[in-house]
Amino acid sequence: MVSKRSLCVLCGLTLILAGSPARAETIRVTIEKLVFSPAEISVAVGDVVEWQNNDVMAHTATVKGDFDIAIPPGGTAALTVTKAGTFDYFCRFHPNMKARLQVW
């Protein structure tokens, strides 16, 4: 039997959850055979971009004068996005690897 009091608590909790702002998401980019996939992603400020490197060689996700994320072979690396804009990033070791990060 559910008491009146616990019902009230439950209702209150539901209201709080419904009213809270959208939670940060983690968006995954896979690197395989020297290709970022997807090549273009769109995320919100506060979201996390996580790169999964399936290659045997190290890569980076780099924007000159901005971020420079080292992604070890067979490993992952993450970036919490802090500002809006369009970021064309590349791999410092293999500059032919290019992708785009759109932040809104």
Added chain:
Amino acid sequence: MYARLTSALALACLINGAALAADNKVTDPQIAHIAYTAGVIDIEAAKQALQMSKDKEVLAFANDMLRDHEAVNKQALDLVKKLNVTPEDNDTSRALAKAAAEERDRLAKLSGADFDKAYVANEVAYHKQVNGALETLLIPSAKNADLKDLLETGLKLFQGHQQHAEHVAAMMK
């Protein structure tokens, strides 16, 4: 310069040979050997640069080459083992190795900025040559799908290295 010409000649013969004579095709065991040799050559070049250079950018580039080519050659060895293929030495591999040895001897006589410039210029030229061979001969000739796949990844890697080398060369000017 002579070494670079010899190496260019070796690859040019390889490419022309394939274009002209259908019976002169390279086999998968030979392709595996050529690709592995091409990696070893760049590893040797990187080791020489690590010994001779004092330039931060050049040293970083050489370390990148060493790391990547060792990783890919390990992958290549794992693949030939899996496929039960024994890489077969051949005239192209021998010509490439000979040209590379001559290039190393030439570079060994240089020092300082002269060495750095010559090493990076040769890295640009060498990766360009290997890319040409991969695109026009090695990839089209490869029969095994796994080997072809590894070569295609190798091409992207070498193209990346060529751009990286061009970037380092541009910064030195």
